[in-house]
Amino acid sequence: MRQADVVVYGATSAGVCAAVAAARRGLDTVLLEPGRHVGGMTSGGLGYTDIGDARVLGGMAAEFRQAVADAYGVAPGHYAGPEPHVAERIFLSWLERAGVEVVFGAPLGEVVTSGERIVSAGDHAAGVFVDASYEGDLLAAAGVSYRVGREDRALHGESFAGRREVVPGMHNFPPWISPFRADGTLLPQVADGPMAEVGAGDGGVMSYGYRVCMSTAPDRIPFERRPGYDEEHWELGRRLFRHWREQGVEPRAGRLVGLEPNLPNGKCDGNSLGPFSLSVLDRSAWAYPDADPAGRERIRLHHLHHAQDLLYFLSSDPEVPAAVRAELARWGLPADEFADTGHLPHQLYVREARRMLGETHLTEHDLVQGTPWPDTIAMGSYHLDIREVQRTWRYVYEHPDPVPMVVTEGYLSVGVAPYRIPYGAIVPRREECANLVVPVCVSASHVAFSSIRMEVQYQMLGHAAGLAAARAAGSGKAVQDVDVAALQEELRAAGQVLSL
Template sequence: MAFILAANAQPGTSGTHIPKYDLVIVGGTPSGIMAAIAAARLGKTSVILERTAHVGGLPANGLGATDIATRGATTGLFTEFVARVKKYYIDKYGAASDQVKDCSEGYHFEPSVAEKVFGAMLKEDSSKITVLKMRQFDAEPQNIELLSGKIARITVLNRETKKNEEFAGSVFIDATYEGDLGAAAKIPFRVGREGKDEFNEPGAGRVYKYWQGAEGPGTTNQADNAVQSYNYRICLTNDPSNSLPVEKPVNYNRQEYVSMIEDVWTGKHTGVQMLEVTPAMMEDNRKTLAAGGITKIPGDRWGIGKITNMVQLPNHKTDGNNQHMAFISTDLPEENWPWPTSDWNWRDAFAERLKSYTIGLIYFAQNDKELPESFRKATREWGLAKDEYSDNGNFPRQVYIREGRRFEATCFFTAKDATAVSPGKRPPVHPSSVTASHYALDSHAVRKREPGKIHLDGFISYPTSVYTVPLGVMVPRQVSNLILPVPVSGSHIGFSTIRMEPCWMALGQAAGITASLAIDGRSRISDVNTEQLQNKLIDQKATLIYYKDINPSSADFKMVQFMGLKGYLPGWEARLDAPVDKQQVLLWNKLSGLKKTISQGAITRKQMLASIYLSLNKVK
């Protein structure tokens, strides 16, 4: 990646001149990358300050199975990334190849491919974007200069030279998973879980819930300081030509995993199917395994699937996540609680601890002689992919930080913002939406296995509908030139659906455009004209409100987005070609303040909407 120095500079604290950019972006995550690209396409310069030697965040570190419930809900630069992934596999292997099939239209990809695609996108705008790696920002007061409610400059550590470097900018973007820049800027934040009494959210506070089932004994819904667990998204393969065996780690502690032995023999798991499993069935399962068979317990996973949930990626690889149905898996609850507010020395130590734990778990499942031989044999079919992370022992370089600080900004996102107001309807529509998105209210465990509990505390999932995300979740009140597209404002449960990379990419894109408009207008971030921002987002193919029958390639997309956010199209389909009826005429006249006289069935919904759309825009 070429390093492009900004044209402007200003005196540093040491008397030297420091580079000044339009945007200073802390964090080379997908959100930070998209912020820089969106701004570059509007002519603005950016510097991305990435702590590691690689950009791309979690997608470049094992999260290859894209977490989105409705494809097409989130578009813009995210779907550009997806399209480029698919094109990569087509160009390299052919349109009819297994690799193209396994990439699932570009939504599933190998870690190395994600990094290549992000790199290619950045390179196309390299005249405007500078990428500096191995730059660490620490959330300490001395590393940020605030003047009259604005950030003037920040100081980062060059991890290679061990020297401090200063960067000035017009707008600063916190694209870190932890929210370190926002914390240094003294933006109020939350860590932990709100109780149900605060926002009346499903799954709030302390909860024990069968996976895909009901809540159970021990649930109190009380607030606490617990942080949902982290893990590594491990890239495994069963291709012998590309597989490396998992070796016993130096700090191997067998006792951490022994409770899994009975789970394997009996088929015990955390799914709702356990309500139908009897002691006799579990004893019969033990006999089956002793005879060399495999589990017969409904819902039970076998082999490597008992300890990791695997989604197939191209080239016989997998995205190995924590197994939702297991008491022991790749998550390491409790021990990560200090991460959001700790320094990098502590975080690096925990990252090594988690790596050792994860490798030890796989080693235990493949080799411990108290496990059934048939189980160990099935598990040993899998190893680390030797063509991934070649500079890091073929292991992911970044911990999966599911939740760090959650800042309190001008809008606060809760479960109600993602939940239908009534069955079949939308969640509340935010007129200031900067993206649509969709994923479940989804949190991983906060505590390790507890005797007698049906699952781990806090491991939950509740359904949502496609929702809109308001600009205000990333706009703080206290600092006028700071945007927070990753550590956004919300409750633990509200954040649990926003926290997926497609949504973070879309928020990054919105942050880049917002920053550009603020610079052009010499205004505070909070004073950027929302409709102007939304028009720019739509020009960059972003979806602000989702319709099943309209996409960004439609000639009517912009009109539908504009009218949808204003309440003209509350359903899930725009139905532009349908004839307009009398009730619709009355409603749209009331919303617009116009007096359109139209005979029922005389024109289509599209024709009337277009007439109102033109009238409203003429008024402006």
């Protein structure tokens, strides 16, 4: 059994920052990563960094931003973000300089608890643990309460909670597209079963997908037909393009998968844009947070194959407009990214999984109204950004007979002013666990989490979590008893922004 002062589970950007922050204070720190890479989405395809108000960026998020600028010899913010391999290189250099022991290929293993404390996770014991995974696996195994999916509007009185109205918009399907084959069976990529009532909680999570890095470089890897590619799986896309053609709409390739050279060296971060995108909307992600490893792997491969096959479909299918196919032909997968995963990202974009029910639970009201938390450890500013939750169908009652139509539901974007994030949102309830800090699956409602979930916030919360873990491990205190005023002073000294 390896005994450490601090064990961090999950080498996301939050996990890297937490481990480095603790190790810089001289604590023996181990970072456990089930996969083979560090950085999570920051190095796993999400190169285009969503910041919000740059004034709230501080601490290790600002340090990372400066490191990116230094890597390219430009001013901070010159690029929207780094190339994936550059992001990972920066994180690895931080870990090495801080003396963090990184263990790859380290699944969580058995979590042993005693009273309200975690004793060990797998072969690693520690005084304090940090769960920096996107899924919240350590907190769940430790018996900490959590919630998955969107809640009922009545629970917290949130305006934007629960199932959303189906309204027109960039991410919704246009009307009149049928979800059915000629034999009356449902097309692939359309979820069956009724939607919950508007405002009701249904456990639905924001859709997942892969943020695919692409390039126009001469050595790019072309989008190829995958063994197992299913022509019928893409009939819904063909119907969408036929409808646009009939309506005189000429879709641009860049508005389908984000073909903008928004990263250094002419690369782009392929985003999920529009009604038919890299996001998978068939409700398969709803089962992911609580699925076992085999179930998660099936869901991950389902999403990976969707990304591969969408790019091939858009670049080759005769129903796709010729201009779109021609533009896709200029792009491919970069030869110098993700070499060990077929040039596709190593990280599934888990936009939301478990959310802890901690000492303080943030809701829409706290973000919209700007609650002045006295235990503030970081700030957020990105808008409430709930991505699509499902693509399903419903009858529209037209004369003389109802018409079945494909619909997309869940998208929401509402601006908020910069707001404070309290220490109580990253620690469990005292009676549930006294030596765990959680900087990713924070204690927040589905609506509030939709803003907090940005990578820069994870970096700042990871920074705070690492310093808090170090203080608790050094003193033997419960994480709930950490001197928050002293923690805030330490964060301010490291450049963290706690108020504007």
